[in-house]
Every structure is written in structure tokens, then in C-alpha cells.
Amino acid sequence: MKCSIVTIGTEILLGDIINTNSAYLSRKLAEHGIAVFSHHTVGDNPDRIQDTFKTAFKNCDTVITTGGLGPTEDDITREAVARFLGLELASDAKAQTEIAAFFEQRGRSMSPSNLKQAMFPEGSIICHNSRGTAPGAIASSNGKTVIMLPGPPFELELMFQNSVLPYIEKISSQVFRSRVIHFSDIGESEMNDRVKDLLDGKNPTVAPYAKTSGCQLRITAGAKDHDYAMKLIKPLEDEIVNRLPEYIYGYDDDTLESRAAELLKKLSMTISCAESCTGGMLSSTLVNYAGISDVFAGSVISYSNAVKIQELSVEESILEKNGAVSEECARAMVIGCAQKFNTDVAISITGIAGPGGATDDKPVGTVYTGLYINGQVSIRKLNMFGDRQRIRLRTVNSVLFNLVKELEKL
Amino acid sequence: MKCSIVTIGTEILLGDIINTNSAYLSRKLAEHGIAVFSHHTVGDNPDRIQDTFKTAFKNCDTVITTGGLGPTEDDITREAVARFLGLELASDAKAQTEIAAFFEQRGRSMSPSNLKQAMFPEGSIICHNSRGTAPGAIASSNGKTVIMLPGPPFELELMFQNSVLPYIEKISSQVFRSRVIHFSDIGESEMNDRVKDLLDGKNPTVAPYAKTSGCQLRITAGAKDHDYAMKLIKPLEDEIVNRLPEYIYGYDDDTLESRAAELLKKLSMTISCAESCTGGMLSSTLVNYAGISDVFAGSVISYSNAVKIQELSVEESILEKNGAVSEECARAMVIGCAQKFNTDVAISITGIAGPGGATDDKPVGTVYTGLYINGQVSIRKLNMFGDRQRIRLRTVNSVLFNLVKELEKL
Numbered sequence: 125m126k127c128s129i130v131t132i133g134t135e136i137l138l139g140d141i142i143n144t145n146s147a148y149l150s151r152k153l154a155e156h157g158i159a160v161f162s163h164h165t166v167g168d169n170p171d172r173i174q175d176t177f178k179t180a181f182k183n184c185d186t187v188i189t190t191g192g193l194g195p196t197e198d199d200i201t202r203e204a205v206a207r208f209l210g211l212e213l214a215s216d217a218k219a220q221t222e223i224a225a226f227f228e229q230r231g232r233s234m235s236p237s238n239l240k241q242a243m244f245p246e247g248s249i250i251c252h253n254s255r256g257t258a259p260g261a262i263a264s265s266n267g268k269t270v271i272m273l274p275g276p277p278f279e280l281e282l283m284f285q286n287s288v289l290p291y292i293e294k295i296s297s298q299v300f301r302s303r304v305i306h307f308s309d310i311g312e313s314e315m316n317d318r319v320k321d322l323l324d325g326k327n328p329t330v331a332p333y334a335k336t337s338g339c340q341l342r343i344t345a346g347a348k349d350h351d352y353a354m355k356l357i358k359p360l361e362d363e364i365v366n367r368l369p370e371y372i373y374g375y376d377d378d379t380l381e382s383r384a385a386e387l388l389k390k391l392s393m394t395i396s397c398a399e400s401c402t403g404g405m406l407s408s409t410l411v412n413y414a415g416i417s418d419v420f421a422g423s424v425i426s427y428s429n430a431v432k433i434q435e436l437s438v439e440e441s442i443l444e445k446n447g448a449v450s451e452e453c454a455r456a457m458v459i460g461c462a463q464k465f466n467t468d469v470a471i472s473i474t475g476i477a478g479p480g481g482a483t484d485d486k487p488v489g490t491v492y493t494g495l496y497i498n499g500q501v502s503i504r505k506l507n508m509f510g511d512r513q514r515i516r517l518r519t520v521n522s523v524l525f526n527l528v529k530e531l532e533k534l
Numbered sequence: 535m536k537c538s539i540v541t542i543g544t545e546i547l548l549g550d551i552i553n554t555n556s557a558y559l560s561r562k563l564a565e566h567g568i569a570v571f572s573h574h575t576v577g578d579n580p581d582r583i584q585d586t587f588k589t590a591f592k593n594c595d596t597v598i599t600t601g602g603l604g605p606t607e608d609d610i611t612r613e614a615v616a617r618f619l620g621l622e623l624a625s626d627a628k629a630q631t632e633i634a635a636f637f638e639q640r641g642r643s644m645s646p647s648n649l650k651q652a653m654f655p656e657g658s659i660i661c662h663n664s665r666g667t668a669p670g671a672i673a674s675s676n677g678k679t680v681i682m683l684p685g686p687p688f689e690l691e692l693m694f695q696n697s698v699l700p701y702i703e704k705i706s707s708q709v710f711r712s713r714v715i716h717f718s719d720i721g722e723s724e725m726n727d728r729v730k731d732l733l734d735g736k737n738p739t740v741a742p743y744a745k746t747s748g749c750q751l752r753i754t755a756g757a758k759d760h761d762y763a764m765k766l767i768k769p770l771e772d773e774i775v776n777r778l779p780e781y782i783y784g785y786d787d788d789t790l791e792s793r794a795a796e797l798l799k800k801l802s803m804t805i806s807c808a809e810s811c812t813g814g815m816l817s818s819t820l821v822n823y824a825g826i827s828d829v830f831a832g833s834v835i836s837y838s839n840a841v842k843i844q845e846l847s848v849e850e851s852i853l854e855k856n857g858a859v860s861e862e863c864a865r866a867m868v869i870g871c872a873q874k875f876n877t878d879v880a881i882s883i884t885g886i887a888g889p890g891g892a893t894d895d896k897p898v899g900t901v902y903t904g905l906y907i908n909g910q911v912s913i914r915k916l917n918m919f920g921d922r923q924r925i926r927l928r929t930v931n932s933v934l935f936n937l938v939k940e941l942e943k944l
Contacts, residue, residue, distance in 0.1 A: 137570045139561025140743065144552050146575070151549025160547045162586070165556070165573035172593070176572070179589045183582070333550065397835075403821025404814025407835045411813025414889055414922055422841035424834060425807075425817045431832035431875065465841065479824055512824055 128180035132192040134167040191275035193258035195237040209265035211245035251287035298346040301353035308338035308525035380524040387531040388419040396465035397423035400474040436460030458494030470496040538590035542602040544577040601685035603668035605647040619675035621655035661697035708756040711763035718748035718935035720781040790934040797941040798829040806875035807833040810884040846870030868904030880906040
């Protein structure tokens, strides 16, 4: 299967929407060993869509379209595909039932134009849309296949998972399974260097990705069934874990905050935070995790020195002698925090996020962070780079990663 | 000028990177009255790039390329453009100087392959890159123009502003100016309905955009000079402000937090926060604003009831009788917060972000928020929808918008 992606919609050409669908589909197809030759975006114009199909099929046998499946006059993907493949449009009974059921479930009334959404090239395989009114479809003729998916990513992604992947697995007689390993505290280029020899494999494939919270490696194998695919993945996973154990914080759907929260729950430990430059970002990230209330007591955001003194019992002499951005202040903050909230674990952060506030010996990006675990305090000095938001975000990631690594030792 | 955008880079076809450049360029071009006919993405393959240029130029006279200007063997945009336009590649002295200066400034040594980056189709206009090594260029032949820009958005966007826009303004003998009006507390479709009759203008144009913090209208005018463009914009701006005054929080680069911070500074008022379900997101958003330290004292994140009682002096009987998510609790929290931090303004938030924690009369999305200003307390009940993160984000936006509107009255 050789593939191109055609996005249909004038709103993309106006820049109103970023085309995340093409990236999503490309990544998923790459994981399944399918080469993507080109992306194209074209407006709601019948002739230009035909031209684009011609170009897209030049190197490929399959085109995935996104968008243009709605009920309005601008939605012309179904007609365009039928015309290109030389097929008649026919109302699909299954699609009709799906659309009617969608409206019934939501207690909304269906307009006649919604029935247009059930018209597909004859012989199409209909793809169920559980998140919207527009079914998708797979149409084929003369060795050319067009897979039509809806534009909204929320609808497209589920339909791809539920209908397109099974179709791909069926025609390739293979299932594909992935294992994602999450890293922090290591740059993408260094990670790649350390596993370079593993990146050229064909099955399983190993693909690196960078995320704001770190980077990841995705191992993907195609095989005749789930168990065999996972068996192919296992030795590669072990090899990677063996090479870079100190940078790994989790697998698959894990996040830094979910890992931290789950470890705290497992250890029956509570946590509190004292944040200065991050201004609540660490606490807010922990609260991303539903169920954090089992372990998270609360935090003090001590942006001013007065609050550090009053709420965290930081001695005025420390602020005068060492300054608020200092090892001593981070230590006093984290002890004051653990005492105030009476938690097993506490974290303090004090630093210079910039653009102002730097001194000769404390440039922008200087951060001190304290970690209190059962009465033991350790302080780290971080030197972060980037703008104000990046310094704060990288600080939160580093602090959470360090927390996960320390909790893993308990 | 009729334009298409060609993205060159295999990494985009693998889905490693989301193509934000095409959206950025399309939006900017639309604002300048230039129609974009298509987007294409092609890998680092010489013949396929030629085919893509042929397709892209079908309806256009100008193609903007992004990517493929680096020093490696995969970077073949310069060669591809020269071949397509039938021009020789020549080393450009200005580009050479630029590249050398970039390395010198950073104290890094230049490799011979970097000099490849100075080779452009003969007669090109070189575009300065102040954020990277790869200069861009504008090459023309036989009525066809190719504008070559680097791939990294950080480099591309500045080059577009500094080199491409002046080029466009020169060939069109016009300057383009914009005015952005920011709205909150109103949906994009309602905003559009209220200004529908203004959206069809040709000059100025009015274009709506949705953002996570609300939505915006961008008025853009082309004229012979800056003053005349602003004069064209003014009546439309006044009309929009006149129609929707209650939803406007700022203009151009304003954000909700910058507006709140600037109003507090102007009024010489201090602020503190007591956050429960948002878990620090409100405080962290305020701290996005560099210079917040002038007005922001600190916050308590009172995730547990014990912290609400101990740190914010919420009476236990309120928690027992009314629950933590109640008007009474929001009131007690905001008063306790203002007293603790001794600030002129305080905000409290307590709610159910889900997915758990809902009761029959308090569904997920129920939020109570208190605003204390100089001893006066007002409580609002919000009914938010969406998942955990969206409920929290929308709550923070609503709270900041309400704060701005209340401060504007003082």
C-alpha cells in the first residue's frame, strides 16, 4: 500500500486551521509500515480536486481524504471521489441508519441535507462515526482506493483506529502493535545517537519523537496476531531499557504526573508544593491527574518574599544573605512546606524565569529546587534555557522526573 | 499575486512534525489579500519536487517553499528551484557573509557544507535569517516566482515578516496593517453572527479566529501608507466595539493575564488566589506575565478540605453543610485568601473538574468562583463543559475575563 493524503477544505487554505490530520495519519501509517508520498490541500473546488487526485495517485495506489463530508453545499468530497473513480453515487442504507441514530441519540432533529451524507460511491465500505454525523467510507475502482475521513480530528482519529486500521490489517493480513517508551532529562539527538543502530529495522520499527515533556521511542511490529507482535517487540524494548534506564519514566499512556501520582498512591505518601517562579505550574500539572486528591494536600505559591517568610517560615536573614534564588531558600521553603501541610513529600522551586531579575552570578534560567521525602532534603540547582514560559515548563518537567526517579528507589 | 505553498521534507511525510508553517503563511497571505490555491508536501526527492512545482504553479504565479535549505545532502530546495526555473546556481556573496557572521557571533566554527547554503538561483533576492544559518531567497524567471523559506517556524516567521512582506508590499505598492480585537465569554459562531455583514468586505477585511482563550477578529487594510491603512481600519473597529463591547478584553498582543496585570498595576492593587479544582492554573497563568511581581503576592492551592480549613479559615460547618463546591465555600475561601495575603483583590475557585466527584445536583463542570475587591465579595456559579483539562482552562479564562471587566469599572 502506497499512500498520499489529500485535505479538502478552503478553511485550511485560509490558515484558519492547522492541518494536524495529515501529521496524525502520516505517523500512524508510518507505524504500520506504509509509505506516505505526499500531502496536498485543496479548496472546495470540483476541478481542482480532480487535478489533485491525479497528482496524488501518481506514485500511489491509495489516497486518504479528510474533510468535505458535511451536509452543506461546500461538502463535495463524496461527489469528487465518485467522479474520479468513475462510480455512481448511491445512498447507503447502513450510512442512513447511522446518521438517523446519531440524531435520535442526541434528541436532535435531522434535516434533509443530512441524508446527503449517506451518499457514497457504489460499493463503498462505510466507516462508522461515533463522534459526529458524517460517516466515512472506503471506495475502490481499477486498483485505486480512496479512504474518505471527516475533517474534525476528534472524529477522524477514532474512525481511523476503528475502521481504517482494521482495513489495513485485513489487506496486509497483519496486525500492528506498538510500545512507547518515555524519556526525560535527555535530548532527542542524544537519545537517537544512543539507539542509532536500532532505528533502521524494518519490523519492528523504532521511531523517535520529541514532546514538550521529553522525548519518546515507539517500537512497532506487524505480525499475524497480537501475541506474536508483542513477542517481536519485547527484545527491542529490553535492549532500549538496558541502554538508557536512567532516562525512562514510563510507557505507553504514562505522563510524568501520572507516574508521580501512581507512585505516591502505591507508597501511600502525600505531597505538597511551594512554588515561586513556576507560579503554580507544578501543582497544576499534578492536578491534571484525575484522582490526585488521594495524595495531594495543597500548595503555597510564594511569589513575594513576604509570603515566603510568613507562609513557609523562611528566615528573613536567608533572603537578605543568600537571596530568594538560593540553595538555602529552596531548603527553607521545602521544609516549611512539608511542615505546613504535614505531608510525606514536598517540593520547592525558586528561580529566575526572566526576562528581568538576573544578576551577574545568577543568570536568567537559574533555578533551585528542593525535594523533601520523609524528613530527608535534597537540593538541585538547574540551569534552564529558553524564554520565560520554556524555563518554567522545563523546570516543572525536571522536578517531576526527579520526583519519579527518587520515588522509584523507595 | 496567486500563491501555493510547497513544504519540502520527508520528516513531515513521516508525521514527526505538524506542518504549522503552511497555516501561518496562509493566514498571513490571506490578511494581505493574497489567495492561496493549494498546499503540497513532498519528500527530499528531486523528481517528485519538480512534479510538485508543476502542479503547484498550475493556478499560480508564486510558490512559497519551506524547508530543505540546510547544509546536509538532503537539503535540495535550492537545486530544485534552479532546475525548475531554468537558472544556474551561483554562490551569493551577501549570503556567504551572512552565514559567516552567524557562526562568528556564536563563536562556532563553520563547516564547508555551510557554504552550500549560500548557493542560490542566479539573480535571487537574498532574505536575511537572524535566527539560523539558512538564508532564504526569492528567485524569478518567466513570470514564475519561488520564495524559499527555512523550515523552523521560529526562523520562517521572522523572515516572512522582515523580507517577504516588504517584497509583497513593494510589488503590490501597498502596505498592510492589522488590528486584532480579543473577545471572551462569547462563542465564535455567535460572534460571527453579530458581525456577519462586516465579514464580506474586501478592504479592509475582517477575519474571525478561535483561540483557547476566546476568539478574535482581525481587521486588515491595504493602503498606500501606514496612516491611511489605519484610517481605513478605524470605522470598522469602532463599529465592532460598538456592537460587542461587553465581550472585548483587549487588542493586538493583549492576553487576559496581561490585561489583568496592567489594570492592577494602573490601579496600584495587589492580588492573591485560592484555587481548588484549577490547582494552580490561574496563578500560573498570571505568572505568564513578566512583571507580575509588582502586584501578585501569592496563592494557596487548597486541594484538600483540611487545607481549606487550616489555610483559608473556611469553617468546618460550611464544608459539612454546603460542601466544598458551594457558594458559601467560595465566599469563605476568597475572604480567607484576601486576609491571609493582605491583598486588595482576591479570587477563589472551587469546582468539580471530573471525571469523578459529581453529585445529582452538582454535575461535572459545576464551579463556584469568588471575587474580592476592596472588601466587596461577589460569587459566580459557572457551568463548564468538556473534559477535565477544558473545564479547568475555561474556568481560568472566565475568571480572568470577569476580573478584567470588574477592574475596568474602577
